[in-house]
Amino acid sequence: MGSRALSQIAALTGNPYPSPNHGDRRGYRPELIVLHYTGMDDAHSARARLCDVRAEVSAHWLIGEDGGIEALVPEDRRAWHAGAGAWQGRGDVNSRSIGIELANPGDRPFAARQMDALTDLLRGIMARWRIGPEAVIGHSDLAPGRKIDPGPRFDWQRLARAGLALWPDDGPDRPLAESLDAIGYPEGDAQTRLAAFRLRFRPWGQGPETAEDRRRAAGAAELYKRERQDAG
Structure with a gap:
């Protein structure tokens, strides 16, 4: 409707x-x-x-x-x-x-x-x-x-396929905290921020931080940066 x-x-x-x-x-x-x-x-x-x-x-x-x-x-x-x-x-x-x-x-x-x-x-x-x-x-x-x-x-x-949200490809293996800051996550302890990121972008992820988390976060950071520049 x-x-x-x-x-x-x-x-x-x-x-x-x-x-x-x-x-x-x-x-x-x-x-x-x-x-x-x-x-x-x-x-x-x-x-x-x-x-x-x-x-x-x-x-x-x-x-x-x-x-x-x-x-x-x-x-x-x-x-x-x-x-x-x-x-x-x-x-x-x-x-x-x-x-x-x-x-x-x-x-x-x-x-x-x-x-x-x-x-x-x-x-x-x-x-x-x-x-x-x-x-x-x-x-x-x-x-x-x-x-x-x-x-x-x-x-x-x-939603991303319909142009209504973002879903990234993987990027380079960069420090996770740096990428999460760039995406927009608020400050907090590392494990809490990792859990929030995984809920959105790697819901199957478990355990300690992995290279897969870092690459997905780096790809998301780049995607969000491009979208914000285009929107601005």
């Missing part, structure tokens, strides 16, 4: 944005898109929490297992989805981002219809706000050690 159809439904229902949990963007505009899984049993449970004033959490969009899309917070408002963290040296990610929650407990693959819906939704958001694929990230990217969503089962390569 496209954004125009969602707007039409919102106009008919009279209650287009059911979550009360949002605020002013504090002078920022959306420049990132953060993907999450809900970590709950189903979309109904997730919606209830994201719209509960006592929970003090929200997101701009919720995508159900069946591919249904619901707008919970206006995109020009600050939803409370990212929490503490940073990306590319930028804090207050809530003020700078649009949050998308995918209904998934975190222990299973994402349904094809759900991924189809996410693809359509991302295209619209990225066009509206002129956000490039280098700015589509996971919650785990900005909050290493604190968050792991959308998790190792999320298909980042599918």
Whole structure:
């Protein structure tokens, strides 16, 4: 379902944005898109929490297992989805981002219809706000050690093939910390940052740092650098 159809439904229902949990963007505009899984049993449970004033959490969009899309917070408002963290040296990610929650407990693959819906939704958001694929990230990217969503089962390569995220080829064997800094990961201990990187780019990786980690990170650093230069 496209954004125009969602707007039409919102106009008919009279209650287009059911979550009360949002605020002013504090002078920022959306420049990132953060993907999450809900970590709950189903979309109904997730919606209830994201719209509960006592929970003090929200997101701009919720995508159900069946591919249904619901707008919970206006995109020009600050939803409370990212929490503490940073990306590319930028804090207050809530003020700078649009949050998308995918209904998934975190222990299973994402349904094809759900991924189809996410693809359509991302295209619209990225066009509206002129956000490039280098700015589509996971919650785990900005909050290493604190968050792991959308998790190792999320298909980042599918989004990359559609031009909606980045997926690198391997590069030279360079120091891992240097590459992770260049990609945008926040500061932290080496093992925590490695785990966050693997969730996104090497979900099958285990154990101590390897040459494969370093080469993949170096390739990602170069890719992100090129995309940022093109976007600038």
